[in-house]
Amino acid sequence: MSADADTSALDVQGYSLRYRSADGQFDALKSIDLTVRRGRTLGLVGESGSGKTSLAWAIMRYLPANAQELSGTLLLAGEDLRTKTTRQILEIRGARVSMVFQDPSTSLNPIMRLGDQLAEVLIRHRGLSARAAFEEGTALLARTGIRSPAEMMRRYPHQASGGEKQRVVIATAIACNPDLIIFDEPTTALDIVTARQILDLFTTLREETGVAALYISHDLGLVSRIAHEVAVIHQGEIVEQGPCAEVFRAPRRAYTRALLAAVPDPAHRIGTPPPDPATPPLLTLANINVRYGELPWLLRLLRPGQAVVQGARNVSFDVRPGELVGVVGESGSGKSTIAKVLAGLQEFSGSVAFAGQRYQGRRAFDRAYRHAVQIVFQNPDASLNPRQTVATILSRPLKLYGTVPPLRIPARIAELLARVRLPAQFAARYPHQLSGGEKQRVAIARAFAAEPKLVICDEITSSLDVSVQASVAELLVELQRETGTACVFITHDLNLVRQLAHRIAVMQHGELVDLFDTADATLPDRAAYTRTLLDAVPTLARIENGVVP
Amino acid sequence: MTPGYLARRLAAVLLVLLVVSFAVFAITMILPGNAAVMILGEYATPDQLAAVSERLGLNRPWSVQYLDWLGGMLQGDWGMSLRLSLPVAGLIASAFANSAMLAATALVTVTVIAIPLGIAAAVKRGTRADLAIGLLAYIGTSMPEFVTATLLIVFLAGPESGLFPAGGFVSPLEDFWGFVAHVMLPAGTLSLVLTAHIARQTRSEMADVLASDYVRAARLKGLAERAVLRRHALPNALAPTIAVISLDIGYLLGGIIVVEEIFAWPGLGRLLIYALENRDLPVIMGVTLVLAMVYATSNLISDLVIAMIDPRVRYA
Amino acid sequence: MRDLLRSPAGLVGTCLLLLVGAMMVLGPLLAPYDPQSFHPRARLQGPSLAHLLGTDQFGRDLLSRLLHGARNTVAFGLGATALGVIIGSIIGVTAGVIGGWIDSAIMRVLDGLLAVPDLLFTLLIVTMLGAGMGYAMLAVSVAFTPGMARIARSAVLSIRTREYVLAAIARGESWGWIIGREVLPNAIGPIVVEATIRVSFAMMIGATLGFLGLGAQPPSTEWGLMVAEARQFMFRSPWCVAVPGVAIALAALGFNLFGDALRDSFDPRRRLR
Secondary structure, three states, X not given: OOOOOOOOOEEEEEEEEEEEEOOEEEEEEEEEEEEEOOOOEEEEEOOOOOOHHHHHHHHHOOOOOOEEEEEEEEEEOOEEHHHOOHHHHHHHEOOOEEEEOOOOOOOOOOOOOHHHHHHHHHHHHHOOOHHHHHHHHHXXXXXXXXXXXXXXXXXXXXXXXHHHHHHHHHHHHHOOOOOEEEEEOOOOOOOHHHHHHHHHHHHHHHHHHOOEEEEEEOOHHHHHHHOOEXXXXXXXXXXXXXXXXXXXXXXXXXXXXXXXXXXXXOOOOOOOOOOOOOOOXXXXXXXXEEEEOOOOHHHHHHOOOOOOEEEEEEEEEEEOOOOEEEEEOOOOOOHHHHHHHHOOOXXXXXXXXXXXXXXXXXXXXXHHHHHHEEEEOOOOOOOOOOOOOHHHHHHHHHHHHOOOOHHHHHHHHHHHHHHOOOOHHHHHOOHHHOOHHHHHHHHHHHHHHOOOXXXXXXXXXXXXXXHHHHHHHHHHHHHHHHHOOEEEEEEOOHHHXXXXXXXXXXXXXXXXXXXXXXXXXXXXXXXXXXXXXXXXOOOOOOOEOOEOO | OOHHHHHHHHHHHHHHHHHHHHHHHHHHHHOOOOHHHHHHOOOOOHHHHHHHHHHHOOOOOHHHHHHHXXXXXXXXXXXXOOOXXXXXXXHHHHHHHHHHHHHHHHHHHHHHHHHHHHHHHHHOOOOHHHHHHHHHHHHHHXXXXXXXXXXXXXXXXXXXXXXXOOOOOOXXXXXXXXXXXXXXXXXXXXXXXXXXXXXXXXXXXHHHHHOOHHHHHHHOOOOOHHHHHHHHHHHXXXXXXHHHHHHHHHHHHHHHHHHHHHHOOOOHHHHHHHHHHOOOHHHHHHHHHHHHHHHHHHHHHHHHHHHHHOHHHHOO | OHHHHXXXXXXXXXXXXXXXXXXXXXXXXXXXXXXXXXXXHHOOOOOOOOOOOOEOOOOOEHHHHHXXXXXXXXXXXXXXXXXXXXXXXXXXXXXXXXXXXXXXXXXXXXXXXXXXXXXXXXXHHHHHHOOOHHHHHHHHHHHHHHHHHXXXXXXXXXXXXXXXXXXXHHHOOOHHHHHHXXXXXXXXXXXXXXXXXXXXXXXXXXXXXXXXXOOOOOOOOOHHHHHHHHHHHOOOOOHHHHHHHHHHHHHHHHHHHHHHHHHHHHXXXXXXX
């Protein structure tokens, strides 16, 4: 640690970075000014492609060969990193500035024990012997809240959960008491409850060690809860910077305002009015059970050891016409399984009653059902056939179900594109020529082209940037309003679902744990798991009196 | 790695061998060319054909012939060579030993040269050294063994240069240096293709590992590059490389046939060519089965070695 | 396509392929001599003005023989691979699409067949069928079928779970549409890449068979056969074995380089969006 207590931990002044490639050059960072004071956390917020990760690499001095630093200084506790030799950089990395990565599954060596990977950094920078390093490592793991740390030291990464692995990574980062720790979206790859635990760990450690932190994230809500100062980065420029309280209460720039407006706020409803409770349900699921990995006996001989997983267990709920039912849960909760069951993609036992017909098992689904029930998937890159034009993609449901006579198809395609607010010229384009948000709109258009009675949305906003998420969600609601289509909206984003849904179903380990009207979400008679989830999700801090709660 | 895993892998190998044996048998049965005709030639009289067919049991239904043959094999009776009237098992055993010597020499050479080359190419990615190694690797995989062998003989074993003998075999037990002199060119021929192949694969595996997130994390911990390579990169590149080597043994087995023929090396390959030319069915079947067994066994061994290295497989 | 020419491998590979292609198409027209005619007084000569690449043991012009032989050797590679690819792909796609126990059974059989090295498999079949280019081509294509089936199957498997295929199934599209318009157009890529590289192996095996006397028969100008015939005389004039040998290597190199460059151009990581 540097002696001078007034120097900031990190001071970036006028830093510019350019990438050169065969296709030309790209200015990733344009004259960045950034300061992280000692003991403080600066949240760096930006969408994908904003340059936030490039800044992290620049600070760690891990830039690719085609990166060109045009100007600026990077001061770590007063010393300019750009003037350091390679050898000096190796001394600094891990010891005075360290990094916590996004995905603990890939940033740990799979064939090396966790303890060895942690001890490595202690041996390298603090000169400890192997045994001393191991003991110190065990103590560090205990500090990060791992039960039985000595046992965890001896494990391999695949024997630890996501949360445990991330704690090991954090322990490695604080091991040498660095001046600054860079956190690159450390909770994005974790599920909701674990992510909350890691955030709590972060704030605890911060109090204890007084370390400065640069916290990179796309999640404004999260940043508002844990950072002291925030810098908003957009297309390589710092658009706005200042204490959280100020920036969130009174954003000065249009981009910041737009970004804030796009963050889902449960108090701000954007859904359609709820349907009359007296109307009979459109869709009823009764005792849906799904088992994965069930093989006929012959295959079980050839492939023993294949576990049978219960994807869904006695799930029952209904959906009324025009209603939007949100289904929330963490990964592995069974919500995607239910989506696939409803779309006729997954074998199941139990019954699905729809528009007066009862279907027991996947093969029972007939043409009429498949016409009236459509699905939109999560990943915009994978849900459109890369070798088909938008026109072909949109024409399929029209041709298949004969919703319009063949001659009218091109006109209908243009209408559909207009409805999802895409220009008519897009009909001739291929998916790779569209952005993620645009592709998702095409996927939605495809679903609504069939004039369905029910649309299943399987995490349709999860792969999109924040600002795009909001517009896609609004589009969905608008289409619902126009057509009166019901919707089953599957997501892990609790804030978003509280904005959109009329009723919410909560799933855990394949079971339906709770089902309630959205307005009742915070009532005490909610199931314990529901309350845990709601507590775990950071909502945008309501800045009252200039203080962050 | 439980005994169950081991048992399953062995069962898989046996299943594979069964399929191979059946396929080989089927080929001889289905395709035109009755064994009796092949032995006696096209001008045999029907009586002669009938007599030979009877003697060889060729008139029995296929399933009986197959089971009979299979049963004999399992008991160690691999039949008699039709041409040489010697037990097949004995012929194969001595040929196997000679082939093994050649193959072992080639494999050791390849491992010692190819893996370091591949690693060097990956570490110095994009430099001229990498391109040079890459070019040599491409050329190596584009030259059939008979071309390499012929060129080596022309330039190194001719009456003018006379550096190496142009063929033949000397047992290392009788004359070690004689053995070395005779094994150099054939082993060299085999090594060229294999080195090229393995070096390329090693480079590709190593490049993937070097680009991985955990190697990046290790570097960002401030570890020296040598430590990163030694502790993080190499061990992870090792498992897939071993898998590739075992696959290449299949390639080696194919190449050895041609190489032994050209260099008059009395191994399984040369025996096979002889048997093919003379339609000596029992020998053909025996050699084919042995080669398939060697390949399947090498795959099994590589799986086990990978299991020992990779804790994810060990503690699955 | 343009990135193919950007990498040095792709550039060299494409040039070699164009050269080989030209030899196949125009070879016989460009040959200065009849490949079979003897020039007894010019036997086993090195390159000269009269014979640009030298002559063989019968005084036949090597350049002319080379140009004629391109068709035999390269067409063998292309033909054998094409046949193996088609049959193998049908099997592999079927296995990948149907899934279930049929798929597992097919895979086990393929695994068994793959345990036999290609050359060995080919030798067995050729011995039973008889020598000659036609049988040799059939043998090679049968030997390639299991490997191609595997590639086709894994290509189909990786596409089958893509969401646009799921969307088509959810919509209730017919199997014909799903396989023909959704799966196959996207699975073709890896199949084509593998096929291109296999052509070089097919060529090398074909030449090896010719060399062993089990493939092309005299007086064919197949390059492997040329090496075999000239072996006895190779010490007197290395050209008679070196010329066809190097030609085989260059043709195989061309397909290898081109195939690798093709694979790189298909790689989605290269797409700079």
